Amino acid sequence: MAAWPRTSMKTFCCERCEARVFFENIACDACDAQLGFIPAELTMGSFEADGNGVLTRVPNMQEGLRRCANHEAPVYCNWVLGADEDEDLCPSCRTTRVHPVLAKADNRKYWFRIEAAKRQLSYSLASWKLPFPAKAQDPKHGVAFDFLEQTDPARKVLTGHDDGVITLNIAEADDARREQVRAQMREPYRTLLGHLRHEVGHYYWDRLIHGTAWEDRFRELFGDERADYARALKQHYSCPTSGWSARFVSAYASSHPWEDWAECWAHYMHLQDGLETAASWGLRLDSAVPGRGPVLARPIASDEAEVQVRVVKTWLPISQFINAMSRSLGGRDSYPFVMPDAVLDKLAFIHQVIDAGVRGEVPMNFGSPVAAAGVAATPPVESCAS
Structure with missing residues (x-):
């Protein structure tokens, strides 16, 4: 089973001078090369641009790449489109x-x-x-x-x-x-x-989840999403669930199974991106847990069999380190959450669902990629006053 091909989101190198650059950068501070994120490669490219904005990638002199149409103010998008793409937006x-x-x-x-x-x-x-x-x-x-x-x-x-x-x-x-x-x-x-x-x-x-083989397992972990949503939210705001921290990642997660799923999904993304960032910086905590070995940061791979254990042994010590750093700088905890066993099981389930969907083991609810690709994208419209 192949693992997800993760790359470093937080640290990249300029392809021309090898200086460290970041995901948000549009130019290299060291050599003034133009920078752009290439979605197809999940990496930052370095470019030279002519007077018409045509990009040439350095050092391999690849041509034909274009900036996203939103590369100017106010968005300043730094993503780059391939030469064979018909779209103007990334x-x-x-x-x-x-x-x-x-x-x-x-x-x-x-x-x-x-x-x-x-x-x-x-x-x-x-x-x-x-x-x-x-x-x-x-x-x-x-x-x-x-x-x-x-x-x-x-x-x-x-x-x-x-x-x-x-x-x-x-x-x-x-x-x-x-x-x-x-x-x-x-x-x-x-x-x-x-x-x-x-x-x-x-x-x-x-x-x-909806209409797939996952529905029964979802209801075992999160509850029955067919419960009246409006009534559940009204009940939550009038009288929040007592003792929610024993089973939920947040008070809002206790309001309805849909919100529990969404809160856990967000936290799964939090910890995976946090682990990836820590790994890209080579973070190793030698004193994370007294009397135990070092904690080496790495994202949870798609083929990880014991997600709950990995969260406890890797993410929790790193999040505690992040919180300690934040406190030492006079800030609030960057990750003010606890992870009861019920939440760990929910995170493991989300991990399993993503892996099975990406590998095609459980069909996802998407249309034909070929048919979808033939529909032209439309530019965003400006909103009216609401």
Whole structure:
């Protein structure tokens, strides 16, 4: 069984001068080479650009690559399209269906932050070989992001998912506003990337669980998703589940099986990307657990048989180290969660579902890739006032 071909998301090298560069970079600080992320290779390429913006990759002088059409302000996308691609937008930008009104300077800043977080999300999904088509390519099974601004207090813009459409209130990209909401909701953790990971978890429940052979096992671990969703949320906000920490990763996860799945999906992405980043820096903790051997960071491979053990022995010590570092710098815990056995079992199940779907052992709910590829992508539209 082949493992997922993970590459380092957080550390790359400039192909021209071998200086360290990062996932978000658009140019090398050391040699001024143009940089671009190549989705097909999951790596950063180094380029020279002529006056017309035509890219030539160095040092192999590969030609024909193009920047994503969103490479200029306000998005500054650094992804690169292949010479044989008919699209103008990269795979991540294609999933944006509605963007905020750009006449407002704050909205332009928010859209930049949201797209940067979505590219990180898209990278992780691509590295696991999970299909992530835009609705413009696959209207029935694809995903679309609507980034909306709330301008009327009487008409709330709620972050959520509905049949592949993920809506995000752009106020979540305002750090001060998001922190205010986090405090009001008494949440230990609230990030822009975390929102996207949670909502895409709902999307993959439809693609990986609904109507598949996994439904019975899902209900054993998470509960029966056929329970009234609106009533469950109302009950949660009026009287949260007591003792939730013994079975759930967050209080919100206890509200309904769908939310439990989405919260666990987001945390699975958190820990995998965290482990990958730590591994790319060569992190080794010699004193993580007194009296025991060193902890060497590495992502959980797709063929890992004992996911629960790997989380406990590798991720938990590393997350404790991250929290200790954050406290020493005067910040809050970066990972303020505990992992009861019930949550470990849920994370292992998500790992198993992804692996089986990618390998084709359990069919996923996607349309024909050939048919979807023939549908032209449409550019995002500017949102109206809500």
